[in-house]
């Protein structure tokens with residue numbers, strides 16, 4: 001089951017939409033390259049009980 005969340009790229013400021021796999025757990029951390037500027041980010045994904053997805057991004 002997938003949900004969509006967004007984060008703001010720390011390098012270029014673009015809002016990035018990502019798909020999150022809800023079955024992987026309510027808290028997830030993984031790195032992903034910004035599709036706009038290709039800089040790597042560490043994403044901290046938190047899924048609320050109502051299914052709302054919050055994503056924090058840190059530049060690596």
Ligand SMILES: [Zn+2]
Nearest residue numbers: 009012034037
């Ligand atoms: Zn970027």
